[in-house]
Amino acid sequence: MGDRDDLATLLDEQAAFYRAVAPEYDDHALPFPGGAELARALDAFRPTGSVLELACGPGTWTPQLLRHATDVTAVDASAEMLRIASSRVSSSYATSPHAVSSRPGSSGADSPHGSSPRADSFHGSSPRADSFHGSSPRADSPHGSSPGADSFHGGRAPLRFLQADLFTWRPDRRYDVVFFGFWLSHVPAERFPAFWSLVDDCLQPDGRVCFVDDWHRTDEELIEGEESPIVQRRLTDGTAYRIVKIPHRPAELERQLQRLGWSIQVHPTSGPFYWGSGTRTR
Numbered sequence: 001m002g003d004r005d006d007l008a009t010l011l012d013e014q015a016a017f018y019r020a021v022a023p024e025y026d027d028h029a030l031p032f033p034g035g036a037e038l039a040r041a042l043d044a045f046r047p048t049g050s051v052l053e054l055a056c057g058p059g060t061w062t063p064q065l066l067r068h069a070t071d072v073t074a075v076d077a078s079a080e081m082l083r084i085a086s087s088r089v090s091s092s093y094a095t096s097p098h099a100v101s102s103r104p105g106s107s108g109a110d111s112p113h114g115s116s117p118r119a120d121s122f123h124g125s126s127p128r129a130d131s132f133h134g135s136s137p138r139a140d141s142p143h144g145s146s147p148g149a150d151s152f153h154g155g156r157a158p159l160r161f162l163q164a165d166l167f168t169w170r171p172d173r174r175y176d177v178v179f180f181g182f183w184l185s186h187v188p189a190e191r192f193p194a195f196w197s198l199v200d201d202c203l204q205p206d207g208r209v210c211f212v213d214d215w216h217r218t219d220e221e222l223i224e225g226e227e228s229p230i231v232q233r234r235l236t237d238g239t240a241y242r243i244v245k246i247p248h249r250p251a252e253l254e255r256q257l258q259r260l261g262w263s264i265q266v267h268p269t270s271g272p273f274y275w276g277s278g279t280r281t282r
């Protein structure tokens, strides 16, 4: 990639894409098998204790994390995504006697994003949003959320949303688990070590990390060729944005992480997805 300014511009454009795509994010879900394996892997990993979710988006994974965690902090750059995440988490507890309402101004339980995603369902046909409907929130565990507010106790595990740029954000505390879904592939190579240093700073000494992602890129989005990390994504109205999409492969990703001091096993699924979990080496 070019110089520092070019990279900063690209990362701004990437963040702008996700702000703009937020209302239609679920329409772009990857229509491939293997996604349900990610949800099962996350359950098997058991994200217990204090959990930090990076790039939480519209709350694809947040309800599933809340089923295991004692508290969750979910960070994303997009206020639009955080509002949808708030609505999704609230609606996932809507049938609970302890259910809470989204804050005024959030998209509400009747929005298309207010429904609970199922672990085995895939929607849409356009493989552009790098996610699938992978979490399976339970309606019997009350939680609440309020993006923009510092924290919220909706019943059991407290949930706090933070709006922040992960390329500059510093944590204010440490966590037992750091999780990120469909984020690592959007971290450019130049920022890869710094990102893992951030993960390190976020973790307790014996903390664990877990991530899920995919390596899928279509021919039409490879506007700069196969070797480039830059792809073009479009909104439904055709507006185009450049974003980073690194097609990590499990074995090489494991080696890269090992060189940075991590012991992380990365597993492929039956589709273009993969998941990884582990700890620091030392």
Ligand SMILES: C[S@@+](CC[C@H](N)C(=O)[O-])C[C@H]1O[C@@H](n2cnc3c(N)ncnc32)[C@H](O)[C@@H]1O
Residues within 6 Å of the ligand: 011, 014, 015, 018, 019, 054, 055, 056, 057, 058, 059, 060, 061, 075, 076, 077, 078, 081, 129, 130, 131, 132, 164, 165, 166, 167, 180, 181, 182, 183, 186
């Ligand atoms: C592919 S989505 C993943 C969302 C969710 N984790 C999932 O699995 O569906 C990437 C997310 O990263 C967020 N994002 C993009 N740039 C960011 C940045 N610089 N700092 C924090 N979040 C960012 C976007 O707003 C978007 O929600």
